[in-house]
Amino acid sequence: MALQIYNVLHREKEPFVPLHEGRVNMYVCGPTVYDHAHVGHAKTYVAFDVVVRYLRYSGYDVLYVQNLTDVGHILDSGEDRILKKARQTQSLPMQIAETYARSYFADMDALGVVRPDISPRASGHIPEQIEMIETLLAKGHAYISDDGNVYFDVRSWPEYGKLSNRRVEEQEAGSRESVREDKRNPEDFALWKLAEPEHILRWDSPWGVGYPGWHIECSAMSRKYLGDTFDIHGGGVDNIFPHNECEVAQSEAANEATFARYWMLVGSLTVPDEFGVPVKMSKSLGNFYTIKDALKLHRPEVLRLFILSGHYRNPIVFSEDALDAARKGWDRIYGAVRLVRTKLQSAPEGDAGGAFRDVVDKAKQQFIAAMDDDFNAPGGLAALYDLTREVNTLLNSSETVGRGVVEAIDQTYRELGGTVLGIVPEEEAAMASTSAEREAGLIQLLLDLRADARAQKDFARADQIRQQLTGLGVTLEDRPDGTIWRVD
RNA sequence: GGCGACGUCGCCAAGUGGUAAGGCGAGGGUCUGCAAAACCCUUAUCGUGGGUUCGAUUCCCACCGUCGCCUCCA
Numbered sequence: 001m002a003l004q005i006y007n008v009l010h011r012e013k014e015p016f017v018p019l020h021e022g023r024v025n026m027y028v029c030g031p032t033v034y035d036h037a038h039v040g041h042a043k044t045y046v047a048f049d050v051v052v053r054y055l056r057y058s059g060y061d062v063l064y065v066q067n068l069t070d071v072g073h074i075l076d077s078g079e080d081r082i083l084k085k086a087r088q089t090q091s092l093p094m095q096i097a098e099t100y101a102r103s104y105f106a107d108m109d110a111l112g113v114v115r116p117d118i119s120p121r122a123s124g125h126i127p128e129q130i131e132m133i134e135t136l137l138a139k140g141h142a143y144i145s146d147d148g149n150v151y152f153d154v155r156s157w158p159e160y161g162k163l164s165n166r167r168v169e170e171q172e173a174g175s176r177e178s179v180r181e182d183k184r185n186p187e188d189f190a191l192w193k194l195a196e197p198e199h200i201l202r203w204d205s206p207w208g209v210g211y212p213g214w215h216i217e218c219s220a221m222s223r224k225y226l227g228d229t230f231d232i233h234g235g236g237v238d239n240i241f242p243h244n245e246c247e248v249a250q251s252e253a254a255n256e257a258t259f260a261r262y263w264m265l266v267g268s269l270t271v272p273d274e275f276g277v278p279v280k281m282s283k284s285l286g287n288f289y290t291i292k293d294a295l296k297l298h299r300p301e302v303l304r305l306f307i308l309s310g311h312y313r314n315p316i317v318f319s320e321d322a323l324d325a326a327r328k329g330w331d332r333i334y335g336a337v338r339l340v341r342t343k344l345q346s347a348p349e350g351d352a353g354g355a356f357r358d359v360v361d362k363a364k365q366q367f368i369a370a371m372d373d374d375f376n377a378p379g380g381l382a383a384l385y386d387l388t389r390e391v392n393t394l395l396n397s398s399e400t401v402g403r404g405v406v407e408a409i410d411q412t413y414r415e416l417g418g419t420v421l422g423i424v425p426e427e428e429a430a431m432a433s434t435s436a437e438r439e440a441g442l443i444q445l446l447l448d449l450r451a452d453a454r455a456q457k458d459f460a461r462a463d464q465i466r467q468q469l470t471g472l473g474v475t476l477e478d479r480p481d482g483t484i485w486r487v488d
Numbered sequence: 489g490g491c492g493a494c495g496u497c498g499c500c501a502a503g504u505g506g507u508a509a510g511g512c513g514a515g516g517g518u519c520u521g522c523a524a525a526a527c528c529c530u531u532a533u534c535g536u537g538g539g540u541u542c543g544a545u546u547c548c549c550a551c552c553g554u555c556g557c558c559u560c561c562a
Contacts, residue, residue: 011492031562044562081560166491166558214560236562237492243561267493268556278555285561309511310501314494315555325500325512332511335525366509370502378502382510392526396519459521466523477524484525 003058005232006313006374008240008263009163013374018231019261024055024062025226027260029218029235029243030119032069033100034081037107038288039303039318040269040281044236046304047266047312047375049113050421051234054371057420065225066116067218068104070097071123071201071211080201080211093201097123107291111300112422118225122217126203129212129220132254133191133205141253142191145182150192150207152250155185160249163263164241189246191216215246222247223255233260237313238268238280267315278317289318301334301423302327308377308421329385330423335486336388337417337424339395340410342484344403352402356394360412363387367416377421384417398480443474447483454478 003016018024028048031041048066055062070082071093086093101121108115122129133150136142141156154160161167190213195202202209222230228251235244244263251259270278271287281288294303297320306326310316363383370379391409394401417424446465453461466476469485476485 008492029562032560037562041562047562161491164491164557238556238561240492241557242559266562268562270555280556280561305511306500314501317500321512322500328513329511332526339525370509373503376502378510382502385510389527393528396526454521457521463522470524475524477526478520478522479525480520 003372004374005262005264007261008265009260014262016262018060019229022059022061024060024232025230026052026055026062026064026232026234027218027222027226027230028064028066028116028233029239030066030068030116031104032081033097033104034085035100036290036292037104038281038290039294040236040288041104042107042111042291042294042303043269043307043316044266045108045113046111046307046422048234048264049111050308050377051232051264051312051375052114053420053422054375057415063118063226064116065118065120065222067221068097068101068119068121069214069217070094070101070121071217080199083199083201086200094123097121103292107295110295111291111303120221120225122212122221123201125217125221125224126205126212128224129216130192130205132216132220132223132250133212135254136191136250139253141250143184144207145184147182148194148208149182149190149210151183151188152191152246152253153184154187154189154249157249157253159252160187161245163248164245166241166245189213189215189242191250215243216250218243218247219251219254219259222260223251228255228257228259230260232262232264234264234266236268237265240265264312266312267310269316269318271318278315281318294323298323298327299330301425302330304421305330305381305423308423309381311378312375333384333388333413333417334424336391336395337410337413338428338484338486340391340406340413343395343401343406344410346481347401347403347406350402351404352400353394353405354402356390356401356405357408359390359394360387360408363390364412364416367420371420380416380421384413384421387412443469443485447476447485451483 004013005016006013028045031037045066052062052064071080080093082093082096085091085096089096091099105115105119133142136152137144137150140153142150142152144150192205192207192210192212194208194210199211201211203211222233233244233247244265248259268280271281271289273279273287279285279287291303298306302323303326306323307316309326309329316322363386366383366386367380370376370383373379413424414426418426446469450462450465453459453465469476473488474485475488476483
C-alpha cells in the first residue's frame with residue numbers, strides 16, 4: 001500500500017501523488033517569534049519533522065519551507081505582538097524577532113528536528129507581499145477602504161470557507177469584536193494596514209507607509225519558493241480558521257491556481273487545569289511549559305517518543321506521568337539498541353541465526369505499513385516494540401548470532417528509530433569525549449575488580465562496588481557473558 | 489449558537505463490518521549469589537439509546553461527556 005494522507009481539504013485519506021514525481025514541495029506555518037517556544041510547538045514541529053523524515057526515507061526529494069512570523073501578527077487590542085514585546089523590554093522589534101528566532105532554532109535543534117530547507121521571514125518578503133496584494137486589487141478581490149487600508153473582499157470569493165467548512169453567512173458578524181468600520185464586510189481581512197505614527201514596523205507601499213496583514217505572508221512566501229501550486233501545507237489545527245482559510249482564498253484568487261493539494265493539520269497539545277480537565281496550552285493563557293524547561297527534565301528522544309505515541313491529528317495531554325511512561329518505553333527500546341551494539345563488538349563473523357532476518361524484515365514492513373497510513377507513528381512504534389521483544393529474546397538466549405545478523409538489527413534501529421522517528425541516538429553522547437573515555441575505562445577497571453571478587457564468592461565486596469556505582473548513577477547488569485553498565 | 493474532532497483495558501494509545509496492536513501500571517512465573525535487565529502468563533467486547541446488516545466497536549441517527557476553532561495562538 002502506497003502512502004496515504006488524510007487531506008483536511010476533503011476530510012478523508014487520499015493516496016499521495018505529488019505534483020512532480022519523486023519531489024515534494026511542502027510548507028508549514030512557523031511560529032511567531034516573540035517568546036520562547038513551548039511544548040505545544042514541539043508537538044507540531046516534531047510531527048512535521050517525522051513527516052519530512054519519512055517522505056525522504058521513502059525516496060522523495062523534499063523541499064521543506066517553514067516561515068518565521070516577525071511582523072503583522074496583530075493582537076485583539078490591535079497591537080503587533082512583536083512590537084508589544086519590544087515595548088515591554090525596551091528593545092528594537094527586530095531584536096525581539098532575532099532573539100526568539102534563535103531560541104526557536106536552538107530548541108528545534110535540541111529536539112533533533114531537522115531544519116527546514118528555507119526559513120523565510122515575513123519582514124524579509126515585503127515586496128512579494130505587496131506584489132500579491134496588487135494582484136488581488138487588480139483582479140477585484142481586494143479593495144482600499146476609506147481609511148486607506150487594503151482588505152481582501154471575501155464576498156468576491158465564493159470558495160472562501162472551503163477548508164474550514166464555514167459559510168460566511170453563518171458567522172455572527174462582529175459578535176465578539178466591534179466591526180471595523182472601514183471594512184465592507186466584517187469577515188474581510190486585512191492585507192495591508194497603514195501604520196500609526198507609533199508603529200515602528202513600517203514599510204513603503206503603493207498605499208502608503210504601513211505593514212502587511214498576518215495571512216498574506218504565507219501566501220507570498222510559499223508562492224515564491226514552492227510555486228502557485230504545491231503538494232503539502234501543514235500547520236496546527238487551531239490555525240485552520242481564519243489563518244489557513246485566508247491563505248487559500250487569497251492565494252487561489254491571486255494565482256488563479258490550486259494552492260496546496262494536501263492539507264495536514266496537527267492536533268493541539270493540552271495541559272490539565274486545576275481540575276484535571278485538559279485545556280489548550282498557549283502563550284496567552286500563560287499555562288505553558290517551554291521546550292527548554294521540558295528538556296531540563298527529559299531527554300529529547302523521550303519528548304519525541306511522547307509526542308509520537310499519539311497520532312499527529314489527535315490532541316495529546318501533557319503531563320509528567322505521561323512523560324514518565326514515555327521514558328520507560330524509551331528505556332526498553334534503547335536498552336535493546338545498547339544490547340545490540342554491545343553484541344556487535346563480540347559477534348562472530350558469519351550469518352549464524354540468519355533466520356532472524358525474517359523477523360527484522362517483518363518489523364520493517366509493519367513499520368512502513370503503519371507510516372504509509374497517514375504517518376501512523378504510534379503504529380510504527382508498536383512495530384519497534386514488537387521487534388524489541390524479539391531482539392531481547394534472541395540476544396539473551398544462548399543461540400550464536402553472527403555479525404551480519406546483529407548488524408542488520410542495528411541498521412534497522414538506526415533507520416526506523418533513528419533516521420525516521422529520531423528517537424534512537426546515533427551513538428551514546430556520553431562516549432563522545434576524552435573524559436568520558438577515561439570514565440569508561442575507570443568503570444571497566446572497577447568491573448574487572450568486581451568480577452574477581454565474584455569469582456572468589458566475595459559478594460560483599462562485589463555488592464559494595466555495585467552499590468557505590470549505583471550511587472553515582474551507573475547501573476550494572478550481570479549477564480552470562482559479562483557485566484555491562486549504563487548511565488541513567 | 490455555528491464549524492471540526494474525540495469518547496477503546498487502571499492510565500496512555502492504534503485499529504478493523506466478522507468479537508480488539510502496542511506502551512505504562514498491576515498480579516503470577518522463569519532466569520540470577522543477590523540485584524539489574526530480559527522473557528513468559530494473566531489483566532477490555534470498544535460512552536448511552538436506537539437504526540442499517542446474516543453480523544458493528546467499526547456505517548447512520550439521537551443523546552450524554554470532553555476538547556479545539558469561530559478573537560491572537562503550533
